[in-house]
Amino acid sequence: MTTILLNLHNIGFFPMDSIILAMGIFYGGIAQIFAGLLEYKNGNTFGLTAFTSYGCFWLTLVAILLMPKMGLTDAANAHFLGVYLGLWGVFTLFMFFGTLAGNRALQFVFLSLSLLFALLAMGHLVDSQRIIHTAGWIGIVCGASAIYLAMGEVLNEQFARTVLPVGEEH
Numbered sequence: 001m002t003t004i005l006l007n008l009h010n011i012g013f014f015p016m017d018s019i020i021l022a023m024g025i026f027y028g029g030i031a032q033i034f035a036g037l038l039e040y041k042n043g044n045t046f047g048l049t050a051f052t053s054y055g056c057f058w059l060t061l062v063a064i065l066l067m068p069k070m071g072l073t074d075a076a077n078a079h080f081l082g083v084y085l086g087l088w089g090v091f092t093l094f095m096f097f098g099t100l101a102g103n104r105a106l107q108f109v110f111l112s113l114s115l116l117f118a119l120l121a122m123g124h125l126v127d128s129q130r131i132i133h134t135a136g137w138i139g140i141v142c143g144a145s146a147i148y149l150a151m152g153e154v155l156n157e158q159f160a161r162t163v164l165p166v167g168e169e170h
Helices: 002-011 018-041 045-066 078-099 104-125 129-159
Strands: none
Touching (some): 002 104, 018 045, 045 078, 078 104
């Protein structure tokens, strides 16, 4: 949901506001870190790494946006923000390779997230709102696919049958 909200902003439908920032802190950030810690308890290294890393991504992104408004630092350099997003893209691409042993829906989430980070990085590096706008549409698809995957995993487990197909694991 946080990814969809941020990318509605990237498309230009809504300004950056407290809704996106609050979701970034509490749902994208803190809730994912808790989920990662629970994955650790389950012995799932991939889940631990993914959830805690992206939880920290959301917290750092909100800090990058809020710290200048609080007078703690200057606004982020747009090109350096592109580097930040590019590094997250590289990390996400490596995580995508880890999904190849998982289900198709998980693979799609990470592949679309890799593309999202690549486009956002490129858009900031070359100062192109058009590329960032295009990335926003990819982000909507990515976020929607992540919601579908989460719903599928929860409902399929709850009903002990396939309610929403997520593709077979390999």
